[in-house]
Amino acid sequence: MISKEYIITDPDGIHARPAANLIKIGRKFQSTIQIKKDKDPIELNSMIGLMTLGAKGGDSIMLTIEGEDELEAAQAIEDFFQNELSKP
Amino acid sequence: MGVAASPGISIGYAHLIIKTRPTLSGILIDDQSIPIELEKFEDAIRKSMGQLERLKDKAKSNLEEVDILESHIELLQDPQISDEVTTYITEERNNALDAVTLVVNKMVQLFEGLDDAYLRARSADIRDIGDRIVTNLLGNPETTTPLGHNSIVLAKELSPSDTISMDLEKVLGFATETGGAVSHTAILAKSNNVPAVLGCSELLETVIHGDHIIVDGTQGTVIVNPSENVKEEYRQKQVDFIKHKAYLNSLKEMPAITNDGVGITLLANISNDKDMKKALEYGAKGVGLLRTEMMYMEKESFPTEEEQYQFYKSVAIHAQGTPVTVRTLDIGGDKPLGYFDLPKEENPFLGYRAIRISLDQQEIFNTQLRAILRAGVHGNLKIMLPMISNVMELRKAKEILDQVKEELFSEGIAFAPNIPVGIMIEVPSAAIMADVLAKEVDFFSIGTNDLCQYALAVDRGNENIKQLYDPFDPAVLRLVHQSIERANDNNISVSVCGELASDTRATLLLMGMGLREFSMSSTAIPEVKDIIRKHNIKKAKEIWNHVMNMDHSKSITDYLEKHI
Numbered sequence: 037m038i039s040k041e042y043i044i045t046d047p048d049g050i051h052a053r054p055a056a057n058l059i060k061i062g063r064k065f066q067s068t069i070q071i072k073k074d075k076d077p078i079e080l081n082s083m084i085g086l087m088t089l090g091a092k093g094g095d096s097i098m099l100t101i102e103g104e105d106e107l108e109a110a111q112a113i114e115d116f117f118q119n120e121l122s123k124p
Numbered sequence: 125m126g127v128a129a130s131p132g133i134s135i136g137y138a139h140l141i142i143k144t145r146p147t148l149s150g151i152l153i154d155d156q157s158i159p160i161e162l163e164k165f166e167d168a169i170r171k172s173m174g175q176l177e178r179l180k181d182k183a184k185s186n187l188e189e190v191d192i193l194e195s196h197i198e199l200l201q202d203p204q205i206s207d208e209v210t211t212y213i214t215e216e217r218n219n220a221l222d223a224v225t226l227v228v229n230k231m232v233q234l235f236e237g238l239d240d241a242y243l244r245a246r247s248a249d250i251r252d253i254g255d256r257i258v259t260n261l262l263g264n265p266e267t268t269t270p271l272g273h274n275s276i277v278l279a280k281e282l283s284p285s286d287t288i289s290m291d292l293e294k295v296l297g298f299a300t301e302t303g304g305a306v307s308h309t310a311i312l313a314k315s316n317n318v319p320a321v322l323g324c325s326e327l328l329e330t331v332i333h334g335d336h337i338i339v340d341g342t343q344g345t346v347i348v349n350p351s352e353n354v355k356e357e358y359r360q361k362q363v364d365f366i367k368h369k370a371y372l373n374s375l376k377e378m379p380a381i382t383n384d385g386v387g388i389t390l391l392a393n394i395s396n397d398k399d400m401k402k403a404l405e406y407g408a409k410g411v412g413l414l415r416t417e418m419m420y421m422e423k424e425s426f427p428t429e430e431e432q433y434q435f436y437k438s439v440a441i442h443a444q445g446t447p448v449t450v451r452t453l454d455i456g457g458d459k460p461l462g463y464f465d466l467p468k469e470e471n472p473f474l475g476y477r478a479i480r481i482s483l484d485q486q487e488i489f490n491t492q493l494r495a496i497l498r499a500g501v502h503g504n505l506k507i508m509l510p511m512i513s514n515v516m517e518l519r520k521a522k523e524i525l526d527q528v529k530e531e532l533f534s535e536g537i538a539f540a541p542n543i544p545v546g547i548m549i550e551v552p553s554a555a556i557m558a559d560v561l562a563k564e565v566d567f568f569s570i571g572t573n574d575l576c577q578y579a580l581a582v583d584r585g586n587e588n589i590k591q592l593y594d595p596f597d598p599a600v601l602r603l604v605h606q607s608i609e610r611a612n613d614n615n616i617s618v619s620v621c622g623e624l625a626s627d628t629r630a631t632l633l634l635m636g637m638g639l640r641e642f643s644m645s646s647t648a649i650p651e652v653k654d655i656i657r658k659h660n661i662k663k664a665k666e667i668w669n670h671v672m673n674m675d676h677s678k679s680i681t682d683y684l685e686k687h688i
Contacts, residue, residue: 045465052246053191056198083195084204084231084250087243094468119424119463 037102038110042117049092054120055083061112067103069113126299126324128344130313133362134297135355136274138335138348140328141286143255146262148225152217161213161220165206168220168260172200175256179288188311189288192249196285199253205231221261228254252283271295276337280328282309292316297339299346301327313341321346372650376407380653384660388635390653391447391643393621395419396435400442403646407653410446412569412643413508413621414439416453416492425463426488432495440503447504449546449569449643450496453488454478454510473574473583478511483520493528500540507543508569513551515560522564546616550574555603558610568611569643572622576600595624596677596684605637605672612638619643629684631655636668655688663687 044050050058062069062080069080073095078085080099091097101109153161176197183189199205205227212223228250235247271277271294279286281302287309298313298320313320319341331337331348338347338358342365347354380388391412392403396419403411419427419435427435439448456477460466469475482489496507507525512518522545532539546567549555555575562568576595577584584593594600604620611618619641624630626648632655634642642652667687674680 045460045468046462049240049242051242052195052249056195059198079203082202082204083198084202084234087246088234088238090238090240090243092240 037100038106039098039100040110040113041096041098043096044091044093046093049095050086050089052083052087054116055086057120058113058116059083059086061109061116064112065101065103065105065109067101067106067109069102069109070100072098072100126321126327126344126346127303127310128341129303129310129322130298130318130320131342131365132297132317132319133342133358133365134276134319134339135358135362136276136296136337137272138331138333138337139271139275139277140331140333141277141279141282142328143280145255146221146225146258148222149219150222151219153213153219154217157219158214158217161223162210164261165209165213165220165224165257168224168257169200169206171260172253172256173197175260176200176285179285183288193285193288196249196253199249200257221258224254224257224261228257248281248283252285255283256285276339278327278331278337287312292318297337297341298322299324299327299337299339301325372654375650375653375657376405378407378653378657380407380409380656382635382656382660382664383658384662386635386661387640388656389619389641390649390656391449391619391621391641392646392649393643394439394646397438397442399646400439400448404442404444404446406646406649408446408646408649410504411439411443411448412619412641414448414450416451417455417459420453420455420461423463426491429491429495429498432492433498436496436499436505437502440499440505443503445504447506449506449508449567451508451510451548452479452482452492452496455481473577479509479517479521480511482509483517483524486524489521489524490528493525494532494539497529497532497539497543498537500543501538505540505543506546506567508546508548508567510548510571511551511574512547512549512561513553515557515564518547518561518564548574548621549607550578550622552579552603555579555607558607559613562610562614562616565616567616568607568618570604570607570618570620570622572600572604572620572624575603575622579603594677595622595627596630596680598672598675598677598680601633601671601680604634605668608634608638617641626652628652628655628688629681632659632664632667632688633671633684635661636664636666636671659688 059081070077071080073089073091099113176193180190180193183193208227209223212218212226213220231250232247235250236244238244271291273294274296275294276297276299277295278299282300295318297318298309300309300322301324303309303322310320310322319339321339321341321344324346327346336349338350380390389409391410392408393413394400394403394411395415436450455461456472456475496505499505509521529541544566546565546569547561548571549558549568550571554561572595577593579600580592580597582589582592584590608618620634620639621643625642626644628651631652671680671683
């Protein structure tokens with residue numbers, strides 16, 4: 037299992053477009069990916085779930101990735117946060 | 125009355141788009157029907173996906189629309205929706221239609237209850253896909269009555285999928301009960317030159333399909349079943365509007381010369397080569413401000429020298445020999461780049477931004493300068509440095525530019541060795557020191573927006589104080605005047621590229637101060653040219669001589685409005 041913490045740097049949080057792209061990344065991999073702000077983790081497969089997480093600029097979120105292709109999935113998520121959303 | 129969202133007048137027939145959302149039937153299903161209802165739901169999702177994919181193909185040139193459609197496609201597949209609908213069907217024994225309605229209502233309520241305005245607005249997206257699923261469940265997909273000619277589209281709200289799928293050629297105007305000046309419908313109407321009035325409450329209560337409707341997108345009014353007199357009045361207004369537009373259009377080819385023969389250069393503010401074409405169409409004689417931020421923002425990492433070279437080269441070629449002033453990267457805490465980690469700042473406007481970043485992270489600056497210098501071979505490019513606040517920054521930047529030229533020279537790469545270098549005058553210290561700075565540059569460009577906010581210490585994005593932001597404040601006008609005069613003393617060119625340049629109240633005033641070059645968004649050029657052609661320099665000087673002795677902006681704007 038891989039765990040990673042990211043800080044959302046976009047002051048508006050996770051908008052619809054990046055949310056849609058993050059979900060798409062999640063769908064590409066076999067691994068179970070969970071995302072959590074301060075409450076219970078949710079599975080990374082729902083736009084609604086992701087948007088209602090309420091992550092705003094400055095919040096930190098925790099991702100856990102578990103499965104056969106967890107290394108590749110973690111890298112894809114890393115790239116996403118680097119390029120599209122924020123930096124760890 | 126509503127929001128005047130897209131100017132012009134249209135007279136036509138009401139075409140109502142009314143979404144009837146089925147009321148809950150309350151019919152419960154038996155065991156055998158469960159798989160049938162589940163299949164109905166899945167089938168409706170499949171059909172909806174297919175429709176959205178087709179719309180996406182149709183919209184492919186419009187990135188904004190594609191983004192909206194992609195997020196809708198994601199929402200359609202959202203397990204929070206499908207799982208709940210499945211639960212309602214299998215456990216609560218609701219039929220598929222009721223199950224979808226219940227779940228969508230619940231999700232919409234969830235979003236409407238959020239404290240973030242952006243997310244609250246997403247409830248419209250959920251509603252949009254909900255309506256689509258319901259329509260497909262009812263088995264009569266996309267049954268909206270086809271638009272007749274001369275249609276004025278009236279609706280409570282128009283969803284992105286409504287407007288994207290509409291045959292705009294038949295639409296004369298839009299009027300809706302919700303939405304504002306920056307809504308999706310407003311942007312679409314404006315880009316297609318269709319008059320629109322949005323946010324008219326209770327609009328639909330009195331209208332039926334086929335009613336005569338007048339939409340006045342300039343004033344923000346909608347008139348239902350007007351009397352013959354009123355119709356005649358608006359036909360006249362419509363003719364006037366079209367005439368005025370045609371008149372401005374006819375000015376595009378005319379020179380910007382005062383009636384006593386003084387030529388004024390009108391330039392455009394642009395962001396890319398597409399804007400360049402439009403600028404020439406509107407009669408611009410070149411570009412006073414090529415913003416480069418957009419090019420950086422559109423990429424996923426810093427654009428390479430080659431990418432930038434192609435970008436500047438394309439603009440230079442499209443400029444057809446007219447001058448293009450390229451402003452080097454102007455970003456900061458308020459205009460961030462996704463891939464560039466800028467620290468959060470207490471005061472981004474007073475912080476790490478523009479030339480300050482370029483001088484600090486020289487590899488970014490070097491790459492940009494190399495690309496501009498190389499592209500300079502293909503046209504008449506100039507380099508403009510943003511946010512210079514003292515002479516040492518300017519000297520440092522020029523030193524780097526000289527190094528970059530030497531590198532290119534020793535590498536044997538073609539470049540424009542004598543490219544002119546100028547600065548933005550947007551920090552008050554630069555306006556005050558204009559006499560010193562003028563001796564070391566080829567031109568000034570006065571950025572009145574930032575100059576105003578720095579001089580008056582007003583953040584114009586701050587709702588509580590934005591009324592204090594006023595470029596006609598005499599303090600701002602003195603800084604502008606002083607910068608123009610120092611440039612003229614030193615025989616360097618000077619232009620104004622802020623919003624003041626396109627404000628027709630300021631045209632003669634600035635000319636009176638000695639300004640002969642204006643740079644503005646292309647669409648503003650004809651109106652400004654009209655003012656120039658109708659007046660003379662003597663009058664412009666009188667206006668400035670009068671205004672320079674006035675002590676507050678209200679008296680200044682009152683006076684200016686009377687004299688144009």
